[in-house]
Amino acid sequence: MAxxxxxxxPLLARRFRELLWRWAPNRPVRIVHVCGTHEITIAQHGLRSxxxxxxxxxxxxxxxxxxTSTQDLDCALRIAEKGAILCTFGDxxxxxxxxxxxxxxRAEGADVRVVLSAADAVEIALRNPQKxxxxxxxxxETTAPGTAAVLANRPPExxxxxxxxxxxxxxxxxxxxxxxxxxxxxxxxGHVSTVIGxxxxxxxxxxxxxxxVVAGFEPLDILYALSLALRQLREGRAEVENxxxxxVTEEGNLRAKELFREVFQVGPAIWRxxxxxxxxxxxxxxxxxxxxxxxEFGVEGKMxxxxxPGCRCxxxxxxxxxxTDCPLYGxxxxxxxxxxPCMVGSEGACNIWYRYSGRPRL
Amino acid sequence: xxxxxxxxxTHLHGAGGAVMEKLLLEHILPKFSLRRAGPIGLDxxxxxxxxxxxxxxxxxxxxxxxxxxxxxxxxxxxxLAVTGTVNDLVVMxxxxxxxxxxxxxxxxxxxxxxxxxxxxxxxxxxxxxxxLVTGDTKVMGKGELxxxxxxxxxxxxxxxxxxxxxxxxxxxxxxxxxxxxxxxxILAARNELPVETPIQSDVAPLWPALERALTTGGITAMKxxxxxxxxxxxxxxxxxxxxxxxxxxxxxxxxPEVQGLCELLGFSPYELACEGRAVIGVAPEKLEEVLAxxxxxxxxxxxxxxxxxxxxYPGKVILRTAVGGRRFLExxxxxxxxxxx
Numbered sequence: 136m137a138x139x140x141x142x143x144x145p146l147l148a149r150r151f152r153e154l155l156w157r158w159a160p161n162r163p164v165r166i167v168h169v170c171g172t173h174e175i176t177i178a179q180h181g182l183r184s185x186x187x188x189x190x191x192x193x194x195x196x197x198x199x200x201x202x203t204s205t206q207d208l209d210c211a212l213r214i215a216e217k218g219a220i221l222c223t224f225g226d227x228x229x230x231x232x233x234x235x236x237x238x239x240x241r242a243e244g245a246d247v248r249v250v251l252s253a254a255d256a257v258e259i260a261l262r263n264p265q266k267x268x269x270x271x272x273x274x275x276e277t278t279a280p281g282t283a284a285v286l287a288n289r290p291p292e293x294x295x296x297x298x299x300x301x302x303x304x305x306x307x308x309x310x311x312x313x314x315x316x317x318x319x320x321x322x323x324x325g326h327v328s329t330v331i332g333x334x335x336x337x338x339x340x341x342x343x344x345x346x347x348v349v350a351g352f353e354p355l356d357i358l359y360a361l362s363l364a365l366r367q368l369r370e371g372r373a374e375v376e377n378x379x380x381x382x383v384t385e386e387g388n389l390r391a392k393e394l395f396r397e398v399f400q401v402g403p404a405i406w407r408x409x410x411x412x413x414x415x416x417x418x419x420x421x422x423x424x425x426x427x428x429x430x431e432f433g434v435e436g437k438m439x440x441x442x443x444p445g446c447r448c449x450x451x452x453x454x455x456x457x458x459t460d461c462p463l464y465g466x467x468x469x470x471x472x473x474x475x476p477c478m479v480g481s482e483g484a485c486n487i488w489y490r491y492s493g494r495p496r497l
Numbered sequence: 498x499x500x501x502x503x504x505x506x507t508h509l510h511g512a513g514g515a516v517m518e519k520l521l522l523e524h525i526l527p528k529f530s531l532r533r534a535g536p537i538g539l540d541x542x543x544x545x546x547x548x549x550x551x552x553x554x555x556x557x558x559x560x561x562x563x564x565x566x567x568x569x570x571x572x573x574x575x576x577l578a579v580t581g582t583v584n585d586l587v588v589m590x591x592x593x594x595x596x597x598x599x600x601x602x603x604x605x606x607x608x609x610x611x612x613x614x615x616x617x618x619x620x621x622x623x624x625x626x627x628x629l630v631t632g633d634t635k636v637m638g639k640g641e642l643x644x645x646x647x648x649x650x651x652x653x654x655x656x657x658x659x660x661x662x663x664x665x666x667x668x669x670x671x672x673x674x675x676x677x678x679x680x681x682x683i684l685a686a687r688n689e690l691p692v693e694t695p696i697q698s699d700v701a702p703l704w705p706a707l708e709r710a711l712t713t714g715g716i717t718a719m720k721x722x723x724x725x726x727x728x729x730x731x732x733x734x735x736x737x738x739x740x741x742x743x744x745x746x747x748x749x750x751x752x753p754e755v756q757g758l759c760e761l762l763g764f765s766p767y768e769l770a771c772e773g774r775a776v777i778g779v780a781p782e783k784l785e786e787v788l789a790x791x792x793x794x795x796x797x798x799x800x801x802x803x804x805x806x807x808x809x810y811p812g813k814v815i816l817r818t819a820v821g822g823r824r825f826l827e828x829x830x831x832x833x834x835x836x837x838x
Contacts, residue, residue, distance in 0.1 A: 145820060491824060
């Protein structure tokens, strides 16, 4: 605990603030992070108020629940309605599919259970050998190793996975290749980077000439990472820098990456609000097809997105709008009555803004 | 062999007959040492109490208590039910004069537990010198409620009542001790924490500690940060007083074990309930006097100035964070921990 409080040292924070102001270029700058936990730290500690006026920080597609496609959700709903025990993470049960949420399906009699990990879902499968148990596997490279590990460990026959894991680096590439692009630099997510390593961003950084700085989760971690990004912009550099070396290495977690190769193959995936991004999703390899829920239950979601009228989650997820730019934000759309996915997920930008500040730039 | 009616509550205990009278006379009334505040009190078992009123303004408050579990580290529902109402009177600037207590008990509730709960309610009142003047007992069927509900109503006398909307620009905000203990203790008692913790509820009556501070005349607004914690209390004070409030994170007292668990669980300690704290608005010229009065009593010895009322952003609370950032401290959406008081 004491270590954490050191990373909130007021004097060091003041020195970082000076660096941020010194290094910020003399033009509007947009820095995008893709991590709900980064947004929580930024909002909770009021970090935006420490930045120069011309520097904006936005959350892009950093909330795994928010970017899960209606298509995948509809598959989960159909599987639950077919009598399987459907296990998934808590927030996922509240996100609207095209017809309803998983929570509503549960109210109508479906067996939908909240778990904290893929291993918990395997436990449920072992305790219910007569019933199919499906783990709706969402999340980025952070939760994917858990899914891969249970599959590699010979789960029971009645255990299936509906894989909806998504990969961060291709999403960064997609944000940079969907005009109009107004992203000057990225903060790369610390948790994802512990798995894939800082090296995973080099290709994108070089291809798009964009600074990418791996950032941790304490206030000083973020201020440090922002200052490195601003320094790169001022000096006209575009590199990958690691501002979270106490947890992130160049190569990442080799064992986890090996598990990925063993269990998954990479293919195109639909991101809610963004659309299809090539090579941004995990699919089960043929050897694990017998645990593939889509195959077992014969479900394929229908293409196309249902978008609530007026909702600007798509632009929020593309880092083209702040939550407060949305006409629904805080009025009809609140954490109690969420309209769009960014208000449902506790890592969604709208949800975090509502809980921590409403208007974070004070 | 003991009869069922001597060990567990049955519907007969709430039926108004001989069984109920026996329960009242043998198990309930004797717990309370002070039973009247005028000619007719608890002993008379009349339809109401008659209270002699001293000069001043009469303050009335009522609260129903539904805490789960009924026994928790640092207290139980009995202590909480009495303390909660006493503290509501105190933060209105009133000296507690008398309380009533109404029990709604589930059939099958152990009488020994009920006795223990009432004994702890009674010990709070006798320490304060406040009588219990009337009460009521009802029994509901098994499964119709969860164990026990206690309602308490209190009356008090205030020479100068204090509202939660009396802040003026420039007033300081003082909190009388570390925040969040009660909410975290309840969570721990429900075995909902990933670790064991020694955190105890802060439930305690505030009258002895605040009596002197009230006589300074420097208190402009006051609130007890129960449900919704410090964040809800400050927002309500700002809204009703039509001023902004700026609070300074590094000044807000939070026990390290509460802070640590909040980090782990993703809670804000400012949204967790307290049951033995007050948030006080103090006129600047009286600040030293009020602080000295508070710090002289062990319950409020850790009193801290945590912020100030400001002319900007009326109705809003601004938190200056430890790293120097500024953000709004919003009204909590719901309580992170339901059924806490």
